[in-house]
Amino acid sequence: MDFPPYYLDHIAGGRLIIGLIACLHVLINHPLAVGAYPLLTFMEWWAHKHNRPDIDRLAYRITFVVFIVTTSVGALTGVGIWLSTSLFAPFGIGSLLRIFFLGWFAEWLVFISEVVLIMWWFLSWKKADTPEKKRKHIKIGLALSIMSWLTMALIVAVLGFMMNTGDWSQSRAFLDAMTAPLYLPQLGFRTAFAFMTGAVFLWFCTYFFTKKDAAARAWMVERLSHVVLSSMMVLTFFGIWYWFRIPEAMRANQSVALLSMAFVQWKDKFAMLLGWTVGAFLLIAIGGLTVPRLIPRWALLIPTFMGIWLLGHFERAREFMRKPWVIAEYLYSNGVRKDEVRFLQSEGMLAHATYVKHHTVTPENHIEAGKDVFMISCSRCHSTTGINSVLDKFTRMYGPGEWNAGGMVSFLGTMHKTSTFMPPFPGNLAEKEALVSYILDLRKTREPLSGAQATGIRLSDTTSASSKP
Amino acid sequence: MTSMLFLANTPVPRDLTLPLPLPEGLLKTLLVIFFLIHILFVNLTVGGSLLVAIFEFLGFKNKKYDALALELAKTVTVNKSLAVVMGIGPLLCINLVYTVQWYGANALTGHAWLLIIPLIITAFLLAYLHKYTWHHWETGIAKRFHWGLVLTSTLLFLAIPFVFLANVNLMHFPSEWEKVKGFFSSLKVGNVFPRYFHFLLASVALTGLAGAGWFWRRIVVDHLDNGMSREELRRLFYQIAALATGLQFIAGPLLLFTLPAVGVTPLLYKIILPSAALGLVLFIVLLKKAKGPDENLGYGYIRLCVFFSVVVLGMGSGRHAYREASLATHQQQVRERTADYQNALTAWNEANPPSEEAEETPEQLFATCAACHAPDSKLVGPPLREIAAIYAGNPDGIVTWAMAPGKKRPDFPPMPPFSHLGPDKLRVIAEYILATAPK
DSSP: OOOOOBBBBBTTEEEEEEHHHHHHHHHHIIIIIHHHHHHHHHHHHHHTTOOOHHHHHHHHHHHHHHHHIIIIHHHHHHHHHHHEEEEOOOOHHHHHHHHHHHHHHHHHHHHHHHHHHHHHHHHHHGGGHHHHHHHHHHHHHHHHHHHHHHHHHHHHHHHHHHHTTTTTHHOOHHHHHHHHHHHHHHHHHHHHHHHHHHHHHHHHHHHHHHTTTTTHHHHHHHHHHHHHHHHHHHHHHHHHHHHHHHHHHTOTTTSTTTTOOOHHHHHHHHHHHHHHHHHHHHHHHHHHHHHHHGOOOOHHHHHHHHHHHHHHHHHHHHHHHTTTEEEEETETTTTGGGGGGHHHHHHHHHHGGSSOOOSSOTTTTTTHHHHHEEEEEEETOSSSSSSTHHHHHHHHOOSSSSOOHHHHHHHHHHHHSSSSSSSSOSSSHEEEEEHHHHHHHHHHOOOOOOHHHHHHOOTTTTTEOOOOO | OOOOOTTSSSOOOOOOOOOOOHHHHHHHHHHHHHHHHHHHHHHHHHHHHHHHHHHHHHHOHHHHHHHHHHHHHHHHHHHHHHHHHHHHHHHHHHHHTTHHHHHHHHHTTHHHHHHHHHHHHHHHHHHHHHHTTTTTTOOHHHHHHHHHHHHHHHHHHHHHHHHHHHHHHHHHGGGGGGGGSSSSHHTTTHHHHHHHHHHHHHHHHHHHHHHHHHTTHHHHHHHHHHSHHHHHHHOOOHHHHHHHHHHHHHHHHHHHEEEEEGGHHHHHHHHHHHHHHHHHHHHHHHHHHHOOOOGGGOHHHHHHHHHHHHHHHHHHHHHHHHHHHHHHHHHHHHHHHHHHHHHHHHHHHHHHHHOOGGGGHHHHHHHHTTTTTTSSSSSSSSOOHHHHHHTTTHHHHHHHHSSOOOOOOTTTOOOOOGGGGHHHHHHHHHHHHHHHHHH
16 A cells, blocks of 8 residues: 555554444444334324323433434444544545445435434424424434435445445446345345344333333333344344355455355354344343233343344454455455556565655665565554464464574465465565565564554655656 | 656655546535535534533623523534534545545544544533533532533534644645654644634634524524523624634734745635635624624624625635645646556556466466475475375375365364365366475
């Protein structure tokens, strides 16, 4: 990548940070927005139709919680995914924005309407004091429900596209990405998940807001049990569809290890988690329908945590399956394009890099040059000594004793064939050797490596942009 | 071919090569428009929060200000959400048009850039807590604490713009990037502080103008019910707007004259000076309204808003003109560098078409294995000598193993599967191993 490297030495590629922000965002967006808005709108409508002010009051109180959380943590973590990605992988997000501008632009417009509608809906709730105004107010809730589902539908297209570009790599067409093979099962899975967890969230809130109101509580628990049951069946259907579609989607992407052990483990674990989660929700729903009074508040946390676990695992699939690509068959996870690899292997990556101290490797500078090579080609995923560190990786291969420098250089040349989630090394032989020198030196010194945000950029004293082919 | 040399201290990186999704000029126009919409709500949030803190403080002595503070606080929590959501559009555009400079500045101020998220979330939650506890914490120490909430969220709202301004400022000056070591040192580049004061005064002025409109509405005044008349309220907010606008005639020239010369052009003056002149008219009208009789307060509000919008549009365009001029050379260099690289890449790829994989020799195929298997010594996996002994006369055994290996030896790491090579190639490799391994 040809950007100043933002780099956290112990966390490396930022997968952890982007992942944490993204998971938090999804865990708010799915239950509290996509799932809760339509359920709360239904409550408001039903209360109005059957003249049950207690149900309306309960819906309002839950909406208050939803309003506070979605317009602060929910909205900002959404922006946070973007800001963190632009630090860790500017080449990736920058390229995706160019390909997916219309998608993102449309998503923005829908997001604006979503934010305006949630504020309008919540803040005007108590002003809707006539049947006429109430009917209009319910329609705002309906519009909000549609818009929040639509934002998810659009953003899932972007995510699905990253996993599998469909026909994009030939036609560069926007709509192709929307019809990528995993799109529909993923969208269905997420929608069902949102309703299922949204219902449990409402249920949980109900226990807090109906301490003196047994009638409202009974009303809620019965209906929410039905919602959980039905969305659970839909979730199972889409989960299985998704599970069966993955190999097909992966087959289109030859370079991804179809039978890699990690993938098999992931797939098995997904099936297992799906089973347990469905089981936990099933138990709660059946309990809600038969012995509602016996379900303690904490019991609701079990399916909730199972759901969070399942979704977290589900999200990891994307991270996992896209490797070694950021954009399949176009851009590798270290920011090197597919069409550049052989050129850089012949010419050298340092010669064409901007934020490096040296443009060629010499016997005097090989450790320092190796550090630049590490920063350019490894640091988006690997740290020096922290999480997913290069030292750990080589220790796993070569053990605690002496490491064979020649073997390491040879490994760098073929690592994309032995470990198919790795991109090919985008540099020449001297750079492989420099990188090995740096890693061997790092093993001795364990010297911390800092990114551009702390110690600034490193430029060559006589920077010559190798326009000399 | 010539080797292009550029100034050692200005990084000229390669840009992304995917085409822009819309014409560049259109994206830049959208950038200015979307940004102004975004900054409108940012101004109302920052200025509003500041005025709430001041009014609530005044409310300790005089209750009518306390009621006013609450009414204003209700607008802040709405505007702050709009500020965030409207910020996405300009971010989209600036990412596309100034990819190299914008991401570069982001990375150089990385920690602060990432901290924006928790800081804004904290400020928002405090603003909500402040608003929804108004009638619960009304007296004594609770009220002091309550004021502490808005003071804290206001301080956060005042601090966060520094991060954005540092980025917007830093992206103009790639030649200074080498000096930057983290967010705080980036504040020394260009003129972040004059930009900040200009922004802050604009926030107060705009909130004053918006308040003069909002608190003119009968429904709001009735609801406010603090003894203040519409005229009194409008006069107060006109005074605020006039004060802030007047101070802009110190902050504005300060901003203009501290701008690094690289982007200052006659065009900039042609845009800024008429806008400033219009600003002066605005200031005089505001002052007249604020000091004049009540009858004058009832009309001319829309006209003031139009004036104000034109001034803001002028200032926004002026900023864009400065950005364009200051980055013209760098943009050109980046374009050339990117094109040179692309040309060299295309030429190289044409001169060196990828060799057909079918032509790979057994030796080349074996290179994949050589990283872990040496002829006679343990590298990562066992030496070829051992393999050949185990599978003597049984190349298919090697193929079966390599398709789906497991972990056999406790002191070796597991071998990854090589099914992606296919049984045919694996068979070639297996025969090669058996033929060449030391006996």
